Amino acid sequence: MKKVIFYIAVALLATGCRKYVEIDQIGTRTMTYTSDYRALMDNTGEMESVFGLQIYSCDDTRVLDANKQTQMTDINYNAYQWKSQYWSDTQADADWDKMYKTIYNSNLTLEGVLTSEKGTDADKKQIYAEAQVHRAFTYWVLVNTYAKQYDSTTAAADLGVPMVVSTNLYASLKRGSVQDAYDLILNDLLAAVAALPDLPDYNTRPSKAGAYAVLARVYLSVRQFDKARSYAEKALALQNGLLDLRNYQTSTASFPQRLNDPEVIFSKVSNGYYQGIQLDTALLTLLGTSDLRYKLFVRPGSFFGPAFTGYGYWRYTYTREYSKMYQGPNVPEMMLIVAEAAARSNDAGTAVSMINAIREKRFATTDYTAVSAANGAEAMQLVIAERRREFFGTGLRWFDQKRLNKDAAYQITITRDFKGVTTTLLPNSNRYVFPIANKYILLNPEIQQNPE
Numbered sequence: 001m002k003k004v005i006f007y008i009a010v011a012l013l014a015t016g017c018r019k020y021v022e023i024d025q026i027g028t029r030t031m032t033y034t035s036d037y038r039a040l041m042d043n044t045g046e047m048e049s050v051f052g053l054q055i056y057s058c059d060d061t062r063v064l065d066a067n068k069q070t071q072m073t074d075i076n077y078n079a080y081q082w083k084s085q086y087w088s089d090t091q092a093d094a095d096w097d098k099m100y101k102t103i104y105n106s107n108l109t110l111e112g113v114l115t116s117e118k119g120t121d122a123d124k125k126q127i128y129a130e131a132q133v134h135r136a137f138t139y140w141v142l143v144n145t146y147a148k149q150y151d152s153t154t155a156a157a158d159l160g161v162p163m164v165v166s167t168n169l170y171a172s173l174k175r176g177s178v179q180d181a182y183d184l185i186l187n188d189l190l191a192a193v194a195a196l197p198d199l200p201d202y203n204t205r206p207s208k209a210g211a212y213a214v215l216a217r218v219y220l221s222v223r224q225f226d227k228a229r230s231y232a233e234k235a236l237a238l239q240n241g242l243l244d245l246r247n248y249q250t251s252t253a254s255f256p257q258r259l260n261d262p263e264v265i266f267s268k269v270s271n272g273y274y275q276g277i278q279l280d281t282a283l284l285t286l287l288g289t290s291d292l293r294y295k296l297f298v299r300p301g302s303f304f305g306p307a308f309t310g311y312g313y314w315r316y317t318y319t320r321e322y323s324k325m326y327q328g329p330n331v332p333e334m335m336l337i338v339a340e341a342a343a344r345s346n347d348a349g350t351a352v353s354m355i356n357a358i359r360e361k362r363f364a365t366t367d368y369t370a371v372s373a374a375n376g377a378e379a380m381q382l383v384i385a386e387r388r389r390e391f392f393g394t395g396l397r398w399f400d401q402k403r404l405n406k407d408a409a410y411q412i413t414i415t416r417d418f419k420g421v422t423t424t425l426l427p428n429s430n431r432y433v434f435p436i437a438n439k440y441i442l443l444n445p446e447i448q449q450n451p452e
Contacts, residue, residue, distance in 0.1 A: 032116065033116055033118045033119065034113065034117065034119020035119065036116065037109045037113040038123070038127055040105055041109060049098060050138065050141050050270065050327055051141055051145065051327065051395060052325075053076070053079040053395075054145070054395035055395040057080065058398035059280055059282075059401065059412070059414050060277075060279060060283055060397045061280060062281060063278050064310060065278060065310055067308045070306075075087060075091070080416070080418065081418055084452040085435050086437070087437040088438075091439060093437040094272055095145070095271050096440070098271045099141060100164065102138045104164070104167060105131075106131040106132070106135035107131075108167050109128065109131035110135075126195050126196060126197070129191075130196070130206045132189070133192050133196075133206035133210060133211050135188055136188035136189045137266070137268065139184060139185050140214070140218055143181035146161050147159060147178050149406060149432070150223070150403075151406070152223070154178075155178040158177060158178040159450070160176045160178045161175055162175055162176070162447060163175075163184065174447070175447060175448055182218070186218060189218070192206070193211050196210075198238050202259060203261075203264045204259070204266075204267045207265075208234075210266030212231045213235040213266055214329055216231040216333075216337050219231060220403070221399075223403075225345070226345075229337060229341035232335075232337040232338045232341075236338070239265055242262065242331055243262065243263055245362055246292065246361065255319060257320075261330075265330055265331065266328045267328050268326075269326060270325035270327060273323045274323070274325060275316070275322055275323070276301065276308075276313075277313050278310045279298065279312060279393070283392055284298065287392075290364070290367040291367075292362050292364065296315070297313065297315040297392075313392070333387075336354065339351040339382075340383045343377075343379035345376065347376065347379075351380075352370075355371055358386065380409075388400070405427040405428045406428075430452060435450055
């Protein structure tokens with residue numbers, strides 16, 4: 001009997017047994033009231049966390065210290081070295097499971113909230129729209145993790161991910177195309193906007209600003225740069241606060257958690273625990289010791305596990321959110337999307353002004369120097385560098401590496417040595433596509449594995 005690949009949100013791990021979908025289980029509740037769906041969408045434990053292994057795969061991370069190498073689990077090591085398979089035949093992919101659980105919760109809401117009881121039409125429509133945004137964001141992460149980078153000439157044929165759009169446990173799990181995934185993502189986001197408030201009561205809830213920000217990220221991925229800029233500007237028109245790191249040079253006691261962070265537009269965080277990650281030496285050089293992102297967010301390797309020679313990512317300790325690497329869209333990302341789109345259209349002035357607006361709040365006044373660019377190509381290099389400084393430690397760098405491989409000028413080759421094993425990741429390599437855990441293919445033979 002087929003076993004599906006995601007969790008049932010309100011009952012048990014889905015195993016294909018009909019008893020779990022035909023009767024209420026002990027300790028569960030049938031989704032009846034609008035408030036039930038509101039509670040599900042507001043359950044951050046179910047809906048907020050997304051991915052984690054990209055933190056090891058991207059070039060922000062370089063595990064040089066022998067203590068850290070010894071400490072690393074097999075799964076993390078396999079992701080770090082871009083192996084052809086990360087898990088044994090019996091091991092689950094925690095990120096895959098988490099994301100398909102989020103999608104199941106979203107589908108459950110989309111199927112039931114509009115006919116739920118004791119809720120206003122406006123509330124029902126808003127919750128429905130929130131589910132669309134959650135589903136769209138999650139599919140964006142899935143297709144950018146387990147499928148090839150979007151290419152308009154091949155997307156209709158490239159393998160995407162299983163497109164689960166209902167709670168039917170017997171639905172086909174055959175992988176759709178990359179284009180199928182993006183069509184669903186864009187349809188969900190564009191349809192959701194009208195029913196959402198401009199800004200949310202809590203930034204874990206989708207809003208117009210959040211939907212616009214996800215749209216900007218999506219259009220950047222498909223290289224529609226004018227649309228990416230347009231939606232980034234729409235998001236910034238609604239939310240444009242920046243953290244001024246100069247305010248925390250002498251004390252970080254008031255450093256805001258994500259729910260109060262003026263930069264966070266739509267909160268999504270890492271899945272799992274990734275503390276004390278050793279940072280790449282080239283990244284540290286790029287940051288430079290005068291950058292407050294270095295001074296505040298980098299520490300010598302003596303925290304969370306065995307002490308190690310080198311430096312690790314520290315930001316999450318200020319907010320006491322030790323498993324929360326911020327991965328949702330934020331204000332600096334929108335500014336840098338505007339900057340990238342401007343640079344690609346040879347508007348160096350706009351690109352540099354956006355970059356400098358961020359950097360002014362990332363350096364002590366005595367250390368700040370504005371950057372400049374003579375043309376779009378120079379500005380583009382500044383954008384790429386600033387994205388790396390701004391988002392290091394979160395795993396988002398992996399998606400930048402992958403999409404920038406489509407530009408010959410920005411491709412990189414990464415070589416890693418680990419316990420005597422040397423591995424090289426070439427631009428556009430198949431290893432930029434995460435393998436699907438064999439466990440799911442053994443249970444669902446219609447799921448096709450990615451090429452090695």
